[in-house]
Amino acid sequence: MKFVDEFRDPKMAKAVLEQIHAVIKEIPKAQQQPLQIMEVCGGHTHSIFRYGLEQLLPKEIELVHGPGCPVCVLPMGRVDDCVAIAEQPDVIFTTFGDAMRVPGSKKSLQQAKADGCDVRMVYSPMDALALAIANPDKRVVFFGLGFETTMPSTALTVKQAKVQGIDNFFLFCNHITIIPTIKAILDSPDMYIDGFLGPGHVSMVIGQKPYEFVSRHYDRPLVVSGFEPLDVLQSIHMLLLQIRDGEARIENQYKRIVPDGGNTQALQAVAEVFELREFFEWRGLGSIDHSGVQIREGYAAFDAEKQFTLPNLKIADPKSCQCGEVLKGVIKPWQCKVFGKQCTPETPLGALMVSTEGACSAYHSYGRIDAVNM
Amino acid sequence: MTNRPRRTLKADTITMAHGSGCKAMRDLIEDLFVGAFDNPDLNPLEDQARFDLAALSAQGGQLAFTTDSYVVDPLFFPGGNIGTLAVNGTVNDLAVSGAIPKYLSCGMIIEEGMAVSELRQIVQSMRQTADAAGVTIVTGDTKVVPKGKGDKLFINTSGIGVIKAGVNISAQRCRPGDKVIVNGFIGDHGAAILNARGDLALDVELKTDCQPLHSLVQAMLEVCPDIHAIRDASRGGVATVVNEFAESSALSIRLLEEALPVRDEVRGVCEILGLDALYFANEGKLVAVVPGEQAEAVLAAMQAHPAGRGSAIIGEVLAGPAGRVLVQTGFGGERILDMLVGEQLPRIC
Numbered sequence: 154m155k156f157v158d159e160f161r162d163p164k165m166a167k168a169v170l171e172q173i174h175a176v177i178k179e180i181p182k183a184q185q186q187p188l189q190i191m192e193v194c195g196g197h198t199h200s201i202f203r204y205g206l207e208q209l210l211p212k213e214i215e216l217v218h219g220p221g222c223p224v225c226v227l228p229m230g231r232v233d234d235c236v237a238i239a240e241q242p243d244v245i246f247t248t249f250g251d252a253m254r255v256p257g258s259k260k261s262l263q264q265a266k267a268d269g270c271d272v273r274m275v276y277s278p279m280d281a282l283a284l285a286i287a288n289p290d291k292r293v294v295f296f297g298l299g300f301e302t303t304m305p306s307t308a309l310t311v312k313q314a315k316v317q318g319i320d321n322f323f324l325f326c327n328h329i330t331i332i333p334t335i336k337a338i339l340d341s342p343d344m345y346i347d348g349f350l351g352p353g354h355v356s357m358v359i360g361q362k363p364y365e366f367v368s369r370h371y372d373r374p375l376v377v378s379g380f381e382p383l384d385v386l387q388s389i390h391m392l393l394l395q396i397r398d399g400e401a402r403i404e405n406q407y408k409r410i411v412p413d414g415g416n417t418q419a420l421q422a423v424a425e426v427f428e429l430r431e432f433f434e435w436r437g438l439g440s441i442d443h444s445g446v447q448i449r450e451g452y453a454a455f456d457a458e459k460q461f462t463l464p465n466l467k468i469a470d471p472k473s474c475q476c477g478e479v480l481k482g483v484i485k486p487w488q489c490k491v492f493g494k495q496c497t498p499e500t501p502l503g504a505l506m507v508s509t510e511g512a513c514s515a516y517h518s519y520g521r522i523d524a525v526n527m
Numbered sequence: 528m529t530n531r532p533r534r535t536l537k538a539d540t541i542t543m544a545h546g547s548g549c550k551a552m553r554d555l556i557e558d559l560f561v562g563a564f565d566n567p568d569l570n571p572l573e574d575q576a577r578f579d580l581a582a583l584s585a586q587g588g589q590l591a592f593t594t595d596s597y598v599v600d601p602l603f604f605p606g607g608n609i610g611t612l613a614v615n616g617t618v619n620d621l622a623v624s625g626a627i628p629k630y631l632s633c634g635m636i637i638e639e640g641m642a643v644s645e646l647r648q649i650v651q652s653m654r655q656t657a658d659a660a661g662v663t664i665v666t667g668d669t670k671v672v673p674k675g676k677g678d679k680l681f682i683n684t685s686g687i688g689v690i691k692a693g694v695n696i697s698a699q700r701c702r703p704g705d706k707v708i709v710n711g712f713i714g715d716h717g718a719a720i721l722n723a724r725g726d727l728a729l730d731v732e733l734k735t736d737c738q739p740l741h742s743l744v745q746a747m748l749e750v751c752p753d754i755h756a757i758r759d760a761s762r763g764g765v766a767t768v769v770n771e772f773a774e775s776s777a778l779s780i781r782l783l784e785e786a787l788p789v790r791d792e793v794r795g796v797c798e799i800l801g802l803d804a805l806y807f808a809n810e811g812k813l814v815a816v817v818p819g820e821q822a823e824a825v826l827a828a829m830q831a832h833p834a835g836r837g838s839a840i841i842g843e844v845l846a847g848p849a850g851r852v853l854v855q856t857g858f859g860g861e862r863i864l865d866m867l868v869g870e871q872l873p874r875i876c
Binding site: 205263 | 798800869
């Protein structure tokens with residue numbers, strides 16, 4: 154398949170892997186204790202497991218699977234709010250597919266659907282708007298979630314709704330932003346990360362500039378990386394070269410998609426519809442300042458948080474859950490007390506077991522046999 | 528009823544009357560079902576079909592009996608409809624035991640308001656599919672449920688087939704060193720249904736792979752009577768079948784990702800939605816586990832059969848880790864291929 158297979162070429166991968174194995178030998182620090190490289194985005198985690206990349210890397214590299222899976226980090230209280238909206242009369246609740254299974258404190262959207270709520274899977278917020286137009290006697294609510302990758306399409310849909318005067322379309326906004334969370338991880342006292350693979354599709358929207366603090370204030374390199382296996386390997390190689398040379402710069406491996414300045418039009422649409430929240434709750438990480446967005450006053454008519462009565466309760470993660478430590482690279486997924494025991498993909502306790510992009514779920518279903526059998 | 532002309536169905540849509548036991552129901556059964564299925568075992572319209580035991584036992588040593596229910600949205604899709612599925616699906620459940628399928632039943636649950644023309648089209652394609660598979664539909668049942676209590680049409684078919692003496696196909700018989708073979712492109716049906724729902728508006732040509740497999744299985748048994756295991760990779764796809772093999776035999780199966788036959792169109796759908804063709808349903812694909820030394824001969828026989836042109840060896844059986852399926856990626860890396868936890872859901876980004 155064109156534009157895909159080129160980035161999965163085993164021969165090329167072998168060549169890059171050889172370079173990685175060569176560079177790591179030139180990094181004395183790595184010989185004492187493994188380098189910790191965090192892939193921020195769930196898409197990277199997925200690719201790493203899907204192609205079995207981790208086991209091909211030198212043992213001096215440990216991959217830390219970061220917080221960039223928007224489905225995983227959704228707190229239970231917000232899922233409860235979704236269910237509460239879906240349970241109201243004349244509501245069609247629309248959502249991306251993989252959010253259907255995220256557990257709330259009582260039920261997931263999938264269970265709510267089974268209990269009689271009209272919950273529908275859509276592929277885009279525009280599908281939800283089309284549903285609203287086709288069902289004028291219903292209130293159609295779109296469950297907006299994701300990072301800057303999905304934010305522009307939600308923003309443009311809300312703008313469209315306003316232009317067309319659609320009064321039965323609402324957005325339940327759970328969009329989050331990655332930068333404050335990277336900062337929170339860097340500020341955490343038990344952090345050991347040596348370098349970051351930056352999120353490719355988020356960067357396609359925001360560009361490279363927002364990451365500059367990572368190198369400037371924290372002296373860590375970051376390489377914006379694509380999602381194909383060769384992208385990930387090349388980005389790791391670029392990080393290693395920086396670490397070897399004692400540098401900490403922001404680099405862009407994903408040039409074919411990510412313009413340095415991001416996508417101005419997308420950013421404009423986002424800025425017009427959304428503003429930063431004071432704080433947002435992340436499953437596994439807790440409350441992080443300015444890490445979520447909400448709908449601006451000018452679009453309040455479309456804001457499900459204003460137009461519906463919500464329980465809006467904070468539901469704490471189970472005490473036994475160690476997602477936060479896994480996210481920061483303090484422990485590996487299988488070192489968590491409940492991994493594979495109380496916490497499995499069928500019955501996820503913690504955030505990282507929820508979606509296939511979550512590190513624990515990936516280990517559980519795709520993982521290395523030696524790790525899983527430990 | 529052989530002495531009088533069959534009743535005709537004049538209605539355009541199915542109403543509750545067509546399930547009520549009155550004349551309207553007789554019209555439906557005689558015109559639509561008997562009219563299409565039309566065979567001496569069914570036509571007397573007794574409450575059961577009756578078989579001559581001696582004639583059956585002359586054809587083999589064991590009787591195979593299976594049942595399956597069919598629900599699909601949409602009812603019609605490129606390459607088939609719910610009726611073709613209902614016949615080939617049950618034929619294939621029999622076929623993969625090594626049985627030669629003989630007789631099917633047909634139970635229909637129809638939602639009030641269904642267009643008679645659609646139902647007629649489905650019933651007629653059931654007849655055509657049954658003819659192609661060499662089975663007859665010998666007994667049936669019809670129920671009508673009120674509007675909103677069903678999804679247009681559900682079909683249940685049960686099937687009886689005869690297994691020749693000496694054939695013993697079972698998931699428990701997998702052995703280390705066995706090869707795993709599939710009879711062509713995987714995931715076509717799942718991708719075709721997804722696309723036929725129209726939500727995606729993808730401009731690709733995807734067709735169900737719905738086909739009967741018994742003649743292919745017989746051709747395989749011809750060259751290797753000792754085939755260890757065969758299952759049809761319908762719901763849950765190839766991934767689920769190989770996991771069942773690994774679990775039942777307490778052995779491990781290693782698949783080679785590069786050897787998996789997947790059409791570019793299906794790969795495209797998977798790429799866009801973040802899905803895996805290994806979990807997509809198939810309606811004309813089987814996965815066979817055959818002794819290693821006979822794998823090439825079986826493969827050649829399969830490739831020579833119309834239902835197995837695209838056959839490929841996709842993996843092998845290993846001693847351990849017990850119950851696990853591994854996929855070796857093109858890079859030499861390895862991952863676990865587990866059963867799906869719930870239904871496969873498209874990823875957000």
